[in-house]
Amino acid sequence: xxxxxxxxxxxxxxxxxxxxxxxxxxxxxxxxxxxxxxxxxxxxxxxxxxxxxxxxxxxxxxxxxxxxxxxxxxxxxxxxxxxxxxxxxxxxxxxxxxxxxxxxxxxxxxxxxxxxxxxxxxxxxxxxxxxxxxxxxxxxxxxxxxxxxxxxxxxxxxxxxxxxxxxxxxxxxxxxxxxxxxxxxxxxxxxxxxxxxxxxxxxxxxxxxxxxxxxxxxxxxxxxxxxxxxxxxxxxxxxxxxxxxxxxxxxxxxxxxxxxxxxxxxxxxxxxxxxxxxxxxxxxxxxxxxxxxxxxxxxxxxxxxxxxxxxxxxxxxxxxxxxxxxxxxxxxxxxxxxxxxxxxxxxxxxxxxxxxxxxxxxxxxxxxxxxxxxxxxxxxxxxxxxxxxxxxxxxxxxxxxxxxxxx
Ligand SMILES: [Zn+2]
Numbered sequence: 001x002x003x004x005x006x007x008x009x010x011x012x013x014x015x016x017x018x019x020x021x022x023x024x025x026x027x028x029x030x031x032x033x034x035x036x037x038x039x040x041x042x043x044x045x046x047x048x049x050x051x052x053x054x055x056x057x058x059x060x061x062x063x064x065x066x067x068x069x070x071x072x073x074x075x076x077x078x079x080x081x082x083x084x085x086x087x088x089x090x091x092x093x094x095x096x097x098x099x100x101x102x103x104x105x106x107x108x109x110x111x112x113x114x115x116x117x118x119x120x121x122x123x124x125x126x127x128x129x130x131x132x133x134x135x136x137x138x139x140x141x142x143x144x145x146x147x148x149x150x151x152x153x154x155x156x157x158x159x160x161x162x163x164x165x166x167x168x169x170x171x172x173x174x175x176x177x178x179x180x181x182x183x184x185x186x187x188x189x190x191x192x193x194x195x196x197x198x199x200x201x202x203x204x205x206x207x208x209x210x211x212x213x214x215x216x217x218x219x220x221x222x223x224x225x226x227x228x229x230x231x232x233x234x235x236x237x238x239x240x241x242x243x244x245x246x247x248x249x250x251x252x253x254x255x256x257x258x259x260x261x262x263x264x265x266x267x268x269x270x271x272x273x274x275x276x277x278x279x280x281x282x283x284x285x286x287x288x289x290x291x292x293x294x295x296x297x298x299x300x301x302x303x304x305x306x307x308x309x310x311x312x313x314x315x316x317x318x319x320x321x322x323x324x325x326x327x328x329x330x331x332x333x334x335x336x337x338x339x340x341x342x343x344x345x346x347x348x349x350x351x352x353x354x355x356x357x358x359x360x361x362x363x364x365x366x367x368x369x370x371x372x373x374x375x376x377x378x379x380x381x382x383x384x385x386x387x388x389x390x391x392x393x394x395x396x397x398x399x400x401x402x403x404x405x406x407x
Pocket of ligand 1: 245246247256257258259260261263265
C-alpha cells in the first residue's frame with residue numbers, strides 16, 4: 001500500500017504545506033510573511049496559521065528585519081528556532097556506536113563513542129537500547145525536548161519498516177531495530193543505510209548542495225551508490241542503496257559474498273586493489289611500491305601513483321575504467337548534474353577521475369555525459385552528519401514537523 005499516493009487527505013496537505021514553509025524559512029530566513037506567501041504560493045491566511053503553530057511549538061521565531069534603504073519601524077521577519085529541540089544521531093561502525101546529540105540546526109551539543117560489550121551473543125537491539133538510555137541519563141542536564149533518533153549503518157535494511165535484514169560481521173538477521181528502540185524511548189526512529197544518508201548529507205550540506213540530480217559513488221572496501229533525483233533521495237522509504245557494487249563486470253571473476261561472481265566490488269573494492277598490487281609487485285621489483293616502506297594501505301597505493309609509479313597508476317586507471325563503465329548506465333538513466341566520488345582513492349583523483357570520465361564519455365549518451373561534473377564528496381569521514389541530513393529531510397517533507405506540531 002502506498003500511503004504517499006493520497007494527496008487529497010487533509011493531514012497530508014497540511015504536512016506538505018508545513019514542510020514547504022519550514023524549508024523556505026530555513027533557506028530564505030529572515031523572511032517576511034508576505035514574502036513567504038509568495039515563495040510558497042500559499043494564501044496569506046494559510047501562512048499566518050502555519051507560522052503561528054510553528055511559533056507556538058518553538059520551531060520558528062520572529063525577528064527584526066533590517067532594511068538599510070527603508071526608514072521607519074523595522075519589518076518583522078521569521079527565522080528558524082533550532083536550539084530548543086534536540087535529536088540523537090547514531091552511527092553504527094566497527095562494533096561501536098558513534099553518538100551525537102544535536103540541535104535542529106545540526107549543531108553538536110555533546111557526543112561520544114560506545115564500544116560493544118565483549119559478549120557477542122548480546123542482541124543488537126539490547127546493545128542499542130542500553131547505549132541510548134545510558135547516553136540520555138549521562139547527558140540529562142543538557143537535554144532539551146527530544147524530537148527523534150537517527151541511525152545510519154552498513155548492511156541490508158528497509159528504511160520504512162526499520163528492519164535490519166543483515167549486517168556485515170554480525171550473525172543476527174531480521175532485527176526490528178527502529179521499532180524496538182522507538183517502543184522503548186517513545187521517539188520516532190529514522191534508519192537509513194550509510195551511503196544514501198551520506199548522499200543526503202552532500203545534498204543538504206556538502207558538494208551537491210542545491211543540485212536536483214546527483215549520484216554519490218562510494219568506492220571503498222565496499223562499493224555502492226545513492227541517487228538524488230528531482231531533489232529527492234531515490235527509494236528513500238525502502239532500500240535506497242543502489243547496488244552498483246554487485247553488478248557483474250568480470251564474467252570469470254572471483255566469487256562475491258552476494259552469490260554472484262566478478263562483481264564490481266570484487267574488482268575495484270580497495271581490498272581487491274591492494275591485493276592486485278601485492279600480486280603484481282613480484283614481477284615488478286623496481287616499482288616504487290617496493291621502495292615505500294609505510295603500511296600497505298590505500299594511501300600507499302595512491303602515493304606511489306601520484307609519484308608516477310606505472311604499476312600503481314595502472315591499477316587505479318583500470319579501476320576508474322570499470323567504475324566509469326558501470327556509472328555510464330546510471331548517467332543514461334538519471335542524467336545527473338554531479339557525480340560525487342566518496343573514496344580514499346580521491347588522493348589520487350588526478351589519475352582516477354580522467355579514467356572514470358573517459359569511460360562514461362565512451363559509454364553514455366553524449367548529450368548526458370557532456371554535462372556531468374565529476375567531483376570529490378565533501379564528507380569523507382562523515383561521522384553522524386548523515387543522520388543529521390535524515391532529520392532535515394524529515395522536517396522538509398513535513399513528516400517529522402507534523403509530529404512536533406501535534407506534540
Ligand atoms: Zn556481489
